[in-house]
Amino acid sequence: xxxxxxxxxxxxxxxxxxxxxxxxxxxxxxxxxxxxxxxxxxxxxxxxxxxxxxxxxxxxxxxxxxxxxxxxxxxxxxxxxxxxxxxxxxxxxxxxxxxxxxxxxxxxxxxxxxxxxxxxxxxxxxxxxxxxxxxxxxxxxxxxxxxxxxxxxxxxxxxxxxxxxxxxxxxxxxxxxxxxxxxxxxxxxxxxxxx
Amino acid sequence: xxxxxxxxxxxxxxxxxxxxxxxxxxxxxxxxxxxxxxxxxxxxxxxxxxxxxxxxxxxxxxxxxxxxxxxxxxxxxxxxxxxxxxxxxxxxxxxxxxxxxxxxxxxxxxxxxxxxxxxxxxxxxxxxxxxxxxxxxxxxxxx
Numbered sequence: 001x002x003x004x005x006x007x008x009x010x011x012x013x014x015x016x017x018x019x020x021x022x023x024x025x026x027x028x029x030x031x032x033x034x035x036x037x038x039x040x041x042x043x044x045x046x047x048x049x050x051x052x053x054x055x056x057x058x059x060x061x062x063x064x065x066x067x068x069x070x071x072x073x074x075x076x077x078x079x080x081x082x083x084x085x086x087x088x089x090x091x092x093x094x095x096x097x098x099x100x101x102x103x104x105x106x107x108x109x110x111x112x113x114x115x116x117x118x119x120x121x122x123x124x125x126x127x128x129x130x131x132x133x134x135x136x137x138x139x140x141x142x143x144x145x146x147x148x149x150x151x152x153x154x155x156x157x158x159x160x161x162x163x164x165x166x167x168x169x170x171x172x173x174x175x176x177x178x179x180x181x182x183x184x185x186x187x188x189x190x191x192x193x194x195x
Numbered sequence: 196x197x198x199x200x201x202x203x204x205x206x207x208x209x210x211x212x213x214x215x216x217x218x219x220x221x222x223x224x225x226x227x228x229x230x231x232x233x234x235x236x237x238x239x240x241x242x243x244x245x246x247x248x249x250x251x252x253x254x255x256x257x258x259x260x261x262x263x264x265x266x267x268x269x270x271x272x273x274x275x276x277x278x279x280x281x282x283x284x285x286x287x288x289x290x291x292x293x294x295x296x297x298x299x300x301x302x303x304x305x306x307x308x309x310x311x312x313x314x315x316x317x318x319x320x321x322x323x324x325x326x327x328x329x330x331x332x333x334x335x336x337x338x
C-alpha cells in the first residue's frame with residue numbers, strides 16, 4: 001500500500017502551527033497574576049462581593065493616578081505612625097533581621113502579633129469578648145513586597161514596586177478577616193476567576 | 196437609471212455603516228419588572244461617542260473639575276489594559292435583592308444589573324472607550 005507523505009505531514013504541520021500559536025498566549029495567561037478580593041456578609045441582608053483584577057492593570061493604571069499624596073506610583077508618607085509607632089522604621093528593622101516574633105501585644109480584648117517567618121511578614125490580630133473570639137485578622141505579606149515598598153525615598157512607599165514584586169510572587173493569601181457575620185479574603189494567583 | 200441610483204445608495208449605506216460601526220456598537224437594554232413596565236433598547240454606533248467628544252465646546256471642557264481631569268490618564272491606561280486581559284468578571288456583587296456584574300468579554304465591557312425593580316444591560320466596545328477618553332484628554336486644556 002502506498003502511503004502519501006502529504007497526508008501525514010499536513011496534519012502534523014497544522015498541529016505544530018496551532019501549538020506554536022496558542023502556546024505563547026497560554027503561557028502569557030499562565031504568567032498573568034491576579035488579585036482577588038472576596039467579601040461575604042451572612043444574614044438576611046447578606047451581600048457577597050467578588051473582585052478580580054490583573055496586577056498588570058494595577059501596574060498600568062497606578063503611575064497615571066495623581067492625587068494629593070500619590071504620584072508615579074509612590075505614596076508620600078511623611079508620618080506613618082500607628083499608636084505613636086513609626087511603622088516605616090519597624091518595617092525597615094524587620095527587613096534586616098532573621099525569622100522571629102517582633103511584636104506581641106496582649107490585652108484583655110485584643111492580641112496582636114507581628115512576626116517574620118519563611119520570607120513573610122505576618123500580622124495576626126485576635127479580638128475576644130467574654131472569652132469568645134469575635135474577630136480574627138491575618139495578614140501575610142512577602143518580605144520581597146515589604147522591601148519593594150520601602151525601596152523608594154525615606155518619606156514614601158513605592159506602591160508600584162510593591163505591585164511588581166507581588167506579580168513575581170507565587171500564590172499567596174494576603175489578608176484574611178473573620179468577624180461574626182463577615183469574612184474577607186484577599187489573595188493572589190494566576191486564575192482569572194475567584195471560584 | 197433607478198437601478199444605478201439604488202445600487203449607489205446600497206453601497207453608500209454599506210460603506211457608511213461600516214465606517215459608523217467600525218468601532219462596534221453600544222447597546223443599552225433596560226426592562227422594568229413591574230406589569231407593563233417600560234422597556235428601553237438603544238443600539239448606537241460606538242464611534243458616536245468618540246466623534247461626539249470632538250464636538251464638545253471648549254468652554255465646557257475648561258470647566259471640567261480638576262479631579263476628573265486628573266483621572267483621565269488613569270482611565271486611558273485602564274481601557275488599554277482591559278483590552279489586553281483575558282475575559283473575566285471584574286466585579287460581582289450579589290445580594291438578596293440585587294445582582295451587579297461588571298465583565299470583560301471579548302473586546303467589550305459589559306455591565307449587568309438585575310434587581311427587583313429592573314434589569315439593565317450595557318455593553319460598550321473597549322476600543323471606543325479608549326478613543327473617547329484619549330480624545331477628551333487631548334482636548335482638555337492643561338491647568
